[in-house]
Amino acid sequence: MTVLVAQQPGTPAPQPGRLSQPYWDGCRQGELRFLLCDECGAIPPHPSPICPRCHTRSLRWVPSKGRGSLYSWTIVWRPQHPSFQVPYAPAIIELAEGAFVMSAMVGCEDADLVPGMQVEVEFHSASDTITLPYFHPHSAPPADRTG
Amino acid sequence: MAHPFRHVAIVGVYNTAQARQFPEHDSASIALEGALGALEDAGLTPKDVDTICTQFGAEDVLTLGLGPVTRRHGFPSIPGVLDAAALIATGQSDVVLLAAGGAGVYTDHAATAPWTRPAHEFVVGHGLFTAAEFALIARRHMLTYGTTPEQLATVAATIRNNGHVNPKAVYYGRGPYTAGDVLASRMVADPFHLLDCATTSEGGCGMVLARADRAFELPSTPAWILGGGSDSMGPSYHIAPRWDMTGSSDPEIPNGYVGRRAARRSFAMAGLRPSDVDVAEFYDPFSFEIIRQLEAFDFCGEGEGGPFVADGHIAPGGTLPITTDGGLMSFSHAGHAAQLLQRVIRAVEQVRGSCDSMQVPEARVAICSNGGAGALFTDVLLVGSERP
Numbered sequence: 436m437t438v439l440v441a442q443q444p445g446t447p448a449p450q451p452g453r454l455s456q457p458y459w460d461g462c463r464q465g466e467l468r469f470l471l472c473d474e475c476g477a478i479p480p481h482p483s484p485i486c487p488r489c490h491t492r493s494l495r496w497v498p499s500k501g502r503g504s505l506y507s508w509t510i511v512w513r514p515q516h517p518s519f520q521v522p523y524a525p526a527i528i529e530l531a532e533g534a535f536v537m538s539a540m541v542g543c544e545d546a547d548l549v550p551g552m553q554v555e556v557e558f559h560s561a562s563d564t565i566t567l568p569y570f571h572p573h574s575a576p577p578a579d580r581t582g
Numbered sequence: 583m584a585h586p587f588r589h590v591a592i593v594g595v596y597n598t599a600q601a602r603q604f605p606e607h608d609s610a611s612i613a614l615e616g617a618l619g620a621l622e623d624a625g626l627t628p629k630d631v632d633t634i635c636t637q638f639g640a641e642d643v644l645t646l647g648l649g650p651v652t653r654r655h656g657f658p659s660i661p662g663v664l665d666a667a668a669l670i671a672t673g674q675s676d677v678v679l680l681a682a683g684g685a686g687v688y689t690d691h692a693a694t695a696p697w698t699r700p701a702h703e704f705v706v707g708h709g710l711f712t713a714a715e716f717a718l719i720a721r722r723h724m725l726t727y728g729t730t731p732e733q734l735a736t737v738a739a740t741i742r743n744n745g746h747v748n749p750k751a752v753y754y755g756r757g758p759y760t761a762g763d764v765l766a767s768r769m770v771a772d773p774f775h776l777l778d779c780a781t782t783s784e785g786g787c788g789m790v791l792a793r794a795d796r797a798f799e800l801p802s803t804p805a806w807i808l809g810g811g812s813d814s815m816g817p818s819y820h821i822a823p824r825w826d827m828t829g830s831s832d833p834e835i836p837n838g839y840v841g842r843r844a845a846r847r848s849f850a851m852a853g854l855r856p857s858d859v860d861v862a863e864f865y866d867p868f869s870f871e872i873i874r875q876l877e878a879f880d881f882c883g884e885g886e887g888g889p890f891v892a893d894g895h896i897a898p899g900g901t902l903p904i905t906t907d908g909g910l911m912s913f914s915h916a917g918h919a920a921q922l923l924q925r926v927i928r929a930v931e932q933v934r935g936s937c938d939s940m941q942v943p944e945a946r947v948a949i950c951s952n953g954g955a956g957a958l959f960t961d962v963l964l965v966g967s968e969r970p
Contacts, residue, residue, distance in 0.1 A: 442707075442709070446707065446709065447701070447706050447707070448706070448707060449702075449703035449704070449706055449707045450701075450703055451703060452703060455703060455704075459703075480816070480821050480822075480824075480827065481704070481816075481820060481821050487829075488830075506722075506824070507718045507719075507721045507722050507725075507824075507825070508718070508721060509714050509717035509718055509721060509771045509772050509773075509774075510769070510771070510772040511709060511713075511714050511770070511771045511772075512768065512769045512770060512771070512772075513694070513713070513768075513769075513770040513771070513776075514693075514694075514709060515693060515694045515698065515699050515709050515710070515711035515714070516693045516694075516699065516709070517692045517693060519709045523708075523709055525708045525709060525710055525714050525718065527718055527822040527823075527824060535822050535824055536822065537704050537705055537708060537710070537821065537822040538708060539708045539709075545772075550725045561707055565707065567707045567708070
């Protein structure tokens with residue numbers, strides 16, 4: 436049994452794109468954001484100029500309350516890059532608002548992970564410019580949001 | 583109506599030697615060896631080629647001194663074979679050369695292979711790599727249907743044992759394996775143990791397609807394209823690989839069953855059903871992919887893939903032998919595209935009856951595949967011994 440923790444700075448960091456910059460700005464400010472279509476209510480799976488369902492240019496970033504449930508996960512013991520400390524737990528989170536987020540579980544043991552468990556976001560800086568969202572079990576005490 | 587590929591034959595296939603490393607090669611040089619070998623197998627020379635559909639494309643045009651010829655970009659994989667067949671069927675080409683190879687690419691073994699490490703902004707920070715992406719898909723199936731690690735391990739042991747008896751496999755003679763051996767290997771990305779995952783290696787391969795009337799003049803035994811299709815749900819390794827993601831073309835097919843549309847189109851084109859298939863040269867990046875493909879391609883019902891493999895169907899002599907050369911787990915996995923084309927090559931060898939090991943007796947129809955749900959795409963090809 437190992438308690439899952441956030442990675443230390445120094446792992447390969449994301450390069451924000453032109454369309455995704457508001458997502459990463461939000462993470463730095465401690466706010467998880469997702470794209471929503473004002474026209475039809477669709478939640479696009481990636482940043483895009485148009486809605487994948489109604490194809491209008493009606494997308495905007497909106498704040499999430501940062502809570503959701505655990506959709507799927509894995510426990511990695513062979514890191515993709517030696518800068519990652521193992522084990523780590525990449526996870527897909529279904530936010531209460533319906534968006535899906537690629538993240539990782541922290542603040543619990545790997546054996547504690549069960550499908551549908553309630554989770555809440557916390558943020559940890561990965562570099563001078565990038566802050567990553569992580570999720571812990573909802574009942575766990577909130578982590579230091581400054582990371 | 584005549585079959586769209588009635589006038590298209592696969593006339594040459596070839597694998598170079600496959601090994602952990604070829605210090606004397608780079609990817610272009612070993613792919614070229616694959617190309618030359620396939621032409622020799624067909625009884626043709628480079629001067630007969632009028633279309634290049636190789637990993638190195640225009641570079642190969644220059645290397646072989648062929649110009650002006652037609653060239654196609656992209657992976658020489660199942661979609662490449664289908665494009666080549668279409669070029670011939672529509673009169674744009676008479677002889678198409680496909681080739682791929684990998685060597686000298688994977689050098690830093692402290693990290694996983696470079697082609698497994700996506701750099702996209704939404705996955706890189708959380709340490710995703712191909713094993714983790716495919717594990718996120720497998721987990722959903724295990725939660726939904728009760729698919730077990732033992733069933734996954736049965737797939738891996740079956741494929742690795744096929745490689746164990748294949749003298750041309752990188753891992754020839756390294757078995758035999760039991761499911762228990764797979765479960766006892768170290769964990770990589772739960773539920774995948776080391777032996778649930780593809781290997782990494784180096785090697786080249788090639789294939790030649792030709793107009794059927796040319797094929798009948800050649801010494802080689804032709805194989806035929808009975809059907810094919812290609813399904814994408816989006817870019818590989820950019821977003822959370824979600825089983826339930828759907829799109830507008832068929833909301834009944836989630837990403838977890840990507841390839842189902844391609845398979846159904848393939849069988850419709852061939853006028854065949856899954857029960858007509860003699861051998862399945864499935865793409866095997868991870869053990870769970872076989873269970874998923876069995877369900878996606880309608881060889882069994884949804885959720886029945888685990889029991890299907892546990893009941894011995896995929897074992898030697900079973901109703902559906904799979905990945906008979908040892909696949910990506912044992913035969914070879916050179917990274918970029920060679921292992922994709924090698925699934926088609928093995929299907930051709932099966933219907934020709936030319937396999938050195940694990941030849942399925944009187945195999946007339948072979949299915950092969952590329953991709954997987956963790957990568958949001960799956961391609962399907964049906965190859966036969968009889969002209970459609």
